[in-house]
Amino acid sequence: xxxPGLPCVEVVELVSDxxxxxxxxEMRRRMQEHLALCPACRVYxxxxxxxxxxxxxxxxxxxxxxxxxxxxxxxxxxxxGAP
Amino acid sequence: MCGSxxxxxxxxxxxxxxxxxxxRLRAGDERAFGEIVREWSPLLLRxxxxxxxxxxxxxxxxxxAWLGVIRGLDRFEGRSRLRTWVxxxxxxxxxxxxxxxxxxxxxxALVEESGPTVDPRRFRGPGERWAGGWxxxxxxxxxxxxxxxxxxxAMALLLRGLEELPPRQRAVVxxxxxxxxxxxxxxxxxxxxxxxxxxLLHRGRARLRQLxxxxxxxxxxxxxx
Numbered sequence: 167x168x169x170p171g172l173p174c175v176e177v178v179e180l181v182s183d184x185x186x187x188x189x190x191x192e193m194r195r196r197m198q199e200h201l202a203l204c205p206a207c208r209v210y211x212x213x214x215x216x217x218x219x220x221x222x223x224x225x226x227x228x229x230x231x232x233x234x235x236x237x238x239x240x241x242x243x244x245x246x247g248a249p
Numbered sequence: 250m251c252g253s254x255x256x257x258x259x260x261x262x263x264x265x266x267x268x269x270x271x272x273r274l275r276a277g278d279e280r281a282f283g284e285i286v287r288e289w290s291p292l293l294l295r296x297x298x299x300x301x302x303x304x305x306x307x308x309x310x311x312x313x314a315w316l317g318v319i320r321g322l323d324r325f326e327g328r329s330r331l332r333t334w335v336x337x338x339x340x341x342x343x344x345x346x347x348x349x350x351x352x353x354x355x356x357x358a359l360v361e362e363s364g365p366t367v368d369p370r371r372f373r374g375p376g377e378r379w380a381g382g383w384x385x386x387x388x389x390x391x392x393x394x395x396x397x398x399x400x401x402x403a404m405a406l407l408l409r410g411l412e413e414l415p416p417r418q419r420a421v422v423x424x425x426x427x428x429x430x431x432x433x434x435x436x437x438x439x440x441x442x443x444x445x446x447x448x449l450l451h452r453g454r455a456r457l458r459q460l461x462x463x464x465x466x467x468x469x470x471x472x473x474x
Contacts, residue, residue: 173381175372182451206388217458221426224408229290237315238283244319245277
């Protein structure tokens with residue numbers, strides 16, 4: 167299962183930096199070489215990517231409308247009083 | 250790059266540029282204020298949730314933070330993005346609240362776990378052929394299509410997993426991956442170094458991936474177990 171160069175056990179600790187594009191050029195190249203030859207690490211990388219994508223789609227939690235209305239009123243009152 | 254994966258892109262794109270927005274707010278434009286309250290409060294609620302223990306407390310923190318914004322608007326100097334400034338106000342409110350409730354360990358004193366993010370038993374040992382490679386049993390298997398991942402049950406699991414992360418990991422993952430803040434904004438808001446931010450994000454994501462893997466493969470057998 168191991169491709170030459172970086173071992174899988176190190177690849178999994180670099181995945182986040184790899185996905186965010188913050189690995190330096192040399193390390194990025196070694197990651198790409200490894201991933202080209204290692205299906206298991208490709209699966210791992212995809213799963214982290216899926217996890218991040220799913221996080222971006224979590225349902226939102228909203229402030230109740232009455233609270234928004236109160237804040238709007240507080241804003242209006244404060245601005246009226248502001249010089 | 251991952252920020253762009255997030256569905257929500259708050260800030261500049263959604264509410265016009267900061268200078269224009271600030272101008273409208275200072276001119277007393279209630280509609281502009283209502284817009285940012287509706288748009289940014291979901292983020293603020295989740296961030297507050299990493300500090301205080303109940304949903305009601307989180308809501309109170311968010312309301313208090315907005316009152317702080319109203320009062321501080323004329324003092325905002327534009328050294329950061331407006332949204333970053335608002336989130337920082339919220340973080341300060343939530344921290345004070347958590348301290349008052351006796352809930353908080355000083356943020357800087359928190360020792361997060363260290364060590365590998367994937368069970369070492371899933372890799373071949375040093376003496377073995379292909380040392381450091383996945384074992385046959387340990388190698389990750391493909392998940393079902395994304396549609397399944399996004400089904401209610403997996404998302405509920407992910408939400409619970411996020412809430413159970415160590416506080417700093419939770420805050421970083423929430424800001425960066427759930428709400429799409431840039432790494433720079435996350436560091437500014439939480440007063441973290443870039444390196445710490447990277448580590449916390451990595452560990453949080455790895456843990457959540459594991460949670461989803463366990464959900465998809467409840468009966469994973471470890472080669473070593």
